[in-house]
Amino acid sequence: MSEQPLQTLESIVLHNFKCFGHQKINLGKLTLLSGLNGMGKSSVIQSLLLLRQSFQQGLITQGLAVNGDLVRLGTAQDVFFESAEDDTISIGLKLHSKNSVDEWSYQYNSSTDVLDIEAAPDGLNSILVGASDTYFNNDIIFSNLFTDEFQYLQAERIGPxxxxxxxxxxxxxxxxxxxxxxxxxxxxxxxxxxxxxxxxxxxxxxxxxxxxxxxxxxxxxxxxxxxxxxxxxxxxxxxxxxxxxxxxxxxxxxxxxxxxxxxxxxxxxxxxxxLSAKPNSLLLIENPEAHLHPRGQALMGQFLAYAAAAGVQIVVESHSDHVLNGIRLAVHDGKIDPADVQLNYFERRMIEGQTRHTISTPTIDQDGLIDQWPDGFFDEFDKSLERLMTPRS
Structure with a gap:
């Protein structure tokens, strides 16, 4: 298995998963997930952890292991989209090496509160994984999500x-x-x-x-x-x-x-x-700015950008404008191609009378400048400064 080249993720497709009715999330070499609290950033990371956890437990062709060492999501009802129009929940992955999405579909049974397998991804073969038969094709089995070339560091890391x-x-x-x-x-x-x-x-x-x-x-x-x-x-x-x-x-x-x-x-x-990650490894990192001063946060953004430019696939969740600016500086200094940086800003909007979780995707140019600034996208400094410059009435 180790002789096969690692495959990296290009996108995730979620259907009836937590706060998402149906949503595609694009990934780059470096992906920054941002947005106000409760907008769905963590749910994206949890979808990947849920697949890996279910795979490691040998359950992925039977159901989803919603509780385990990587993530504890509670019950099947906690995972299922509350406004779902059908009883299917699915998580799809698209690899850079493929033109199609491999999708795992499960049926939500409200009477038993479980998620049972509905269908394995089309065209997948059954191979022996641990003590059970698990459906994976040669590409997916060597994706960085399912190998040891993976690390997940949650927001609540161990302190001194x-x-x-x-x-x-x-x-x-x-x-x-x-x-x-x-x-x-x-x-x-x-x-x-x-x-x-x-x-x-x-x-x-x-x-x-x-x-x-x-x-x-x-x-x-x-x-x-x-x-x-x-x-x-x-x-x-x-x-x-x-x-x-x-x-x-x-x-x-x-x-x-x-x-x-x-x-x-x-x-x-x-x-x-x-520093221990091989090229094409996958790192999921939450709040890398925690307990760092602003200079350290900006340096962290640059460091993660350097690693992504060197071939490590990184998905980072952050609330820090300093981390974002560190990434922008790395682009400005030519350390990473702007096309390799994916910015995903999560929002909640009213659409046709219903609350929907949506994603905006600002882009960075060669100079480190961002083409759009949705309301709430790392703009609190400007908003506070504007208020401070406004004379008191």
């Missing part, structure tokens, strides 16, 4: 701790960091001396291409001179993390992560995920 857990199964065998980034420190302890797979992400201040040195170099963009100190206690399956800082060429004392603040610990899993 005196120690962090380990997982031989997830980290050693599947190289996963965990949805909360809870195994990022264990990952670094095991693979920190390996070379990063993508030399295009080499930081000029890193002395080598090892993952640990590259993480430290990029982390120093946020907090200058940062050094990472990891020690393990295999007897109790824990690893500890400390940070030290270089001042005038001298490395200071190592401080517990709990004494340094949230920003570094919260950012660390993102850096590890990106």
């Amino acid at each position: 701790r005196t120690s962090f857990g380990t997982s031989d199964y997830l980290v050693r065998q599947h190289r996963q960091l965990g949805p909360s980034g809870e195994y990022a420190i264990h990952y670094l302890s095991l693979f920190g001396n390996e070379l990063i797979p993508n030399e295009k992400l080499h930081h000029e201040q890193s002395s080598t291409l090892t993952l640990r040195n590259e993480v430290e170099a990029w982390l120093s963009e946020i907090s200058p001179g940062t050094r990472i100190n990891i020690s393990g206690n295999p007897d109790i399956d824990l690893v500890s993390l400390r940070f030290s800082f270089v001042n005038d060429g001298v490395v200071g004392n190592a401080f517990r992560a709990t004494n340094v603040g949230f920003g570094l610990t919260y950012t660390l899993p993102i850096l590890v995920a990106v």
Whole structure:
């Protein structure tokens, strides 16, 4: 399986899924999901997690596993679109290598509150996955969504701790960091001396291409001179993390992560995920700006753009105009082609007397300028400034 080239996603098609009656969501090398709270951004990410989770549990040809390690959505009723005109829920994926959409359809049974398989995607063959027969064609089975070349980091990542857990199964065998980034420190302890797979992400201040040195170099963009100190206690399956800082060429004392603040610990899993990702891998990242100052948020936007330009497919959900501006700066500086950036702005509108969730797609030009600014699209600074400049009555 590992010898096959990874396939990347071009779009998602949702039918009767959560807040969407029917919606197509285009994806790029770097996709930014934005919008007010409750507009459907997380639902898009959850649709991908739901497919992966159902696949991993061997249930995808029987029904959808709405609760699991990646996502917990409650009941089938919680997932089914409340204004649905039929009883079918489906999630479709289109790969860049194909002209058609592979769609999984399930029937919602309100009396039993389950989602049962209605039809496997057309033309798919049954292959053995784990202990069950699962329908996948050769393209889909090697899409980045269903392989180990995948990471999901949720908004609520693990904060500073005196120690962090380990997982031989997830980290050693599947190289996963965990949805909360809870195994990022264990990952670094095991693979920190390996070379990063993508030399295009080499930081000029890193002395080598090892993952640990590259993480430290990029982390120093946020907090200058940062050094990472990891020690393990295999007897109790824990690893500890400390940070030290270089001042005038001298490395200071190592401080517990709990004494340094949230920003570094919260950012660390993102850096590890990106720098360890192979080209065509898929990363789903929620709120990368969390606990970062504005400069750090802008740098994060640039960093994600650099990674996407180097071939890593990234879907990021963010409320930060600084992250957006970091992406725009990367485009302006020629670090990423504007055609590789997909902006999706989620809104809720009244259409023909009904509330509909819709998506606007502003585009960025070569200069980093955006062609349209829908109301609410990262415009709060301008709105606040306009009010401040208006004389009081």
